[in-house]
Amino acid sequence: MKKILNTPADYVDEMLDGLVAAYPEFYRLHGDSHRVVARAQAGRAGKVGIVSGGGSGHLPIFTGYVGTGLLDACAIGDVFASPSSEQMADAIRAADQGAGVLRLYGNYGGDVMNFDMAGDLVEFDDIRCTTVLLADDVASAAPEEREKRRGVAGMVYAFKIAGAAAEAGQDLDAVTRVAQKAADAVRSVGAALSSCTVPQAGRPTFDIAEDEMEMGMGIHGEPGVWRNKLRPADAIAGEMMDRLLADMPVGQGDRVSVLVNSLGATPPEELYILYRVVKARLEGAGASIVMPLVGRYATSMEMAGVSFTLLKLDEELEGLLRAPCDCAFWRVG
Amino acid sequence: MKKILNTPADYVDEMLDGLVAAYPEFYRLHGDSHRVVARAQAGRAGKVGIVSGGGSGHLPIFTGYVGTGLLDACAIGDVFASPSSEQMADAIRAADQGAGVLRLYGNYGGDVMNFDMAGDLVEFDDIRCTTVLLADDVASAAPEEREKRRGVAGMVYAFKIAGAAAEAGQDLDAVTRVAQKAADAVRSVGAALSSCTVPQAGRPTFDIAEDEMEMGMGIHGEPGVWRNKLRPADAIAGEMMDRLLADMPVGQGDRVSVLVNSLGATPPEELYILYRVVKARLEGAGASIVMPLVGRYATSMEMAGVSFTLLKLDEELEGLLRAPCDCAFWRVG
Amino acid sequence: MIDRAALLGAIGRLAAAMEREAPALNEIDGALGDGDLGITMTRGMQAVQQGMAEMPADLGQALLRCAQAFTKTSGSSYGTLFATGLMAVAKAVKGRESFEASEVSGLIAAARDAMQARGKAELGGKTVLDSLDAMAKATAGLSDPAEVACAAREAAREAVEAFRERPATVGRARIFAEKSRTMRDPGMLAMTRIVEAVTGEA
Amino acid sequence: MIDRAALLGAIGRLAAAMEREAPALNEIDGALGDGDLGITMTRGMQAVQQGMAEMPADLGQALLRCAQAFTKTSGSSYGTLFATGLMAVAKAVKGRESFEASEVSGLIAAARDAMQARGKAELGGKTVLDSLDAMAKATAGLSDPAEVACAAREAAREAVEAFRERPATVGRARIFAEKSRTMRDPGMLAMTRIVEAVTGEA
Ligand SMILES: Nc1ncnc2c1ncn2[C@@H]1O[C@H](COP(=O)(O)OP(=O)(O)O)[C@@H](O)[C@H]1O
Ligand SMILES: Nc1ncnc2c1ncn2[C@@H]1O[C@H](COP(=O)(O)OP(=O)(O)O)[C@@H](O)[C@H]1O
């Protein structure tokens, strides 16, 4: 897969320049590292701040979700590489409106170390920080080791729910609690058809034959649970739903939201073909689907493939999910 | 490039089933051909109807833009194939609220014949129809033969502007006039890095080497103006801007909107890298950019590549561009 | 004399011929375009056949139904052009239960003109229009049914060959103008097969 | 006795060594991961060197600055762990302008523990922690500077080899656990090069 870029070394900086140039009403660069994006208009004084961050190459994750009812700031690293802890500390400082800051991000070793370190750094600024980790990828570890799972598209729901709680004026503990509740109620699984190319590497991250797919693959190309011939859409969707529902059963009267997500190159046409099965399975189990999301919400640049994310709702989560939000990539209400 | 589907023959029907299942608040299937999508709630009685249509495989074009302040109905063919004139006639009937219907679509031979034929068919229903064709691809014919040019992403602007005029209560002649004005003020150019695969064909529409790109290529793989080694992003963007501005100069004090569009697989990261150049060129010429659009607005499934579309505004067009609209893929206001 | 019975006979033969020729027509269309020409004609004629039982005696009404079968089943250029031609003939014979072989030339010309208006192509551009033009000219002044049939067939066949070396100028094939220079036009070839079937020589 | 002068000397040697070893470290990291280990160390040490002129005499403050150079320039695991270790040592010697060779073992152990808390990895998992652990143990009870240096170097070198056949258990390399079984851990190898440079044997 070819890429449109100038030099790999400038990829992320130029990408961020273009992003803030296109949407000055939503985003601004904060500080002088060029790797921290904050809301164009800072949140209300006294609002709990929410930061996220991680490697580049996943738009709209992470940076795209900086906006009202969502994140306050983000630190962005090179493609698939953690930002530095100083950049994360800067994002925390940008997000702080005096009520403390929730660090809400995906469970990747480097990001965890750096966000922890960033917390140590902002202790000097007297900013209170909490942490909620997304670990929603059911293919990445057994249920007994849930805390080892990778964080993938489930982040989108967590950003939305925590962001709504913060916007509603809840305090840091309350926002943290509801973010954790969302993180506990979300499950994802992905399947990849092709690799993306990290600009610095210049070649596909992994090789996969023209007639193969991999089930359970991670968004950086982490190995999945099987690799085999490409299957029909309904079989792929069926197995992905099996895996999600085995991990988090959904039954009569349950209310769930579902995200059918393209990892990048896979076009919406194919997502709709898959969504038929997702809907039939959930409604067949007696559940109601609330605010389904179908599109590109968490990607690996031009990787072909999809992920499904299931969020089981209670009244509180549903209210927060439906609350307004606004950024260049997603708007509710 | 691999595809997620069941059988090629069911690709479009299943895609449309999934689309209306995901967004019942926006879309419904109209009639029994299974290839006409109309607004979930029909427009006001007395509102001018706007229909579009053409082959599948370009989402959000065409179907995605059915919605308030945009289209009333669409007829959708197989991938890259015109719908039948009966289906177009059905779309016109669905769109008609007694004030006549504007046919607003891209200049492709088959679509033109069928929409003309559809007009003949709905004469029996006493529906008055007008036509505005988009022919915005500057690479597809010389300026002297502008009427032979293909219609590409410029449609998005035309839908928006005509849709806003119709929503505002303008009559058929007025809506047609302003749609034509938009069609005359819009220019596009594309560049492809890889082909997509038509499901029925099962192999890429065209072959292009791993280190090559093609300038001016059409969204169905129509040949462009040159094919050569892949160039740096800034060079690609520069040449595309050269081509647009040569065809429609933009100068001091002009107000323009610009669409930096992914043809499918190209991720937003790369669009932002390109947008830096687009912005610099337009602002360097003394123009102001109004409501830039950066994303996937008109695609060829999983084709890698981009298109730029420039719309020169006057006060009337700017007002209509900024008016509210709402569909599953685009919302303004 | 052409009446309802003759029409039904022609429909049966044409439907069978299109089914038989579909792979060949798809293949020649596929070399320069999307390879659907055989499908277009087969589907259209199947739909026409389904309406045969209730086919009106009024040939205008009957041919309008045939045209509609094509507007329903196909969005491809050829289907729409074919429907356009049928509608033009239908208009010309509206209210009549039969017409004569001597009228055929004028009816073909009417179809040609309507199709030209629809498709906005020039005569001489290596399309089905050139087949129709040749057929209209070759049958002009003739009135013996067998002679008319023979002249139409010959004209269609000769036109395909006469235009073979020309570049395609319309439709998808235009993109491959150079490559098309050695190839017969799919729409012209299809028209030959159509006339052959309709006149009972296929 | 280790003081500001000794620190500045070590910084100079380490910066030069990392620049020299960068390609080799990138390569070994690239076999199982993202190949940035050499870059991480080079960039970090360049930033440390830039702060050398104003390096405080308080070794706690000085080492904190060194740590910050890494938190600024790198988001890679090794950079953050290295900064974490430096911060732990900084904390331990805060307010002092020198410390003795006999304290080195305890300081290394403090770094090891802080890094373990940061990275949540187990000892024995084939990571830089195992190098530090071996070094802390080998230097325990020693007070002669040359002996301490020698013991630390030897321990680091031996640890790399002792863990060579083990599978990787943390970070990116864990994905390639099987492949990693014949390979030295990049972070352990880097620690060997670091000790060699700091102790003036590289
Ligand atoms: N505008 C036109 N005018 C006249 N004939 C046309 C026109 N466009 C196509 N044709 C004829 O139709 C044939 C192709 O038909 P078809 O396969 O249905 O086209 P497509 O699949 O590209 O819509 C051509 O060989 C030509 O004879
Ligand atoms: N959680 C951890 N705990 C201890 N050591 C670790 C940890 N993660 C990585 N390492 C060490 O760091 C080395 C890799 O560092 P680095 O290349 O910076 O990782 P990455 O580029 O994947 O972030 C490994 O060889 C290992 O020694």
Ligand SMILES: [Mg+2]
């Ligand atoms: Mg064809």
Ligand SMILES: [Mg+2]
């Ligand atoms: Mg066709």
Ligand SMILES: [Mg+2]
């Ligand atoms: Mg590394």
Ligand SMILES: [Mg+2]
């Ligand atoms: Mg790294």
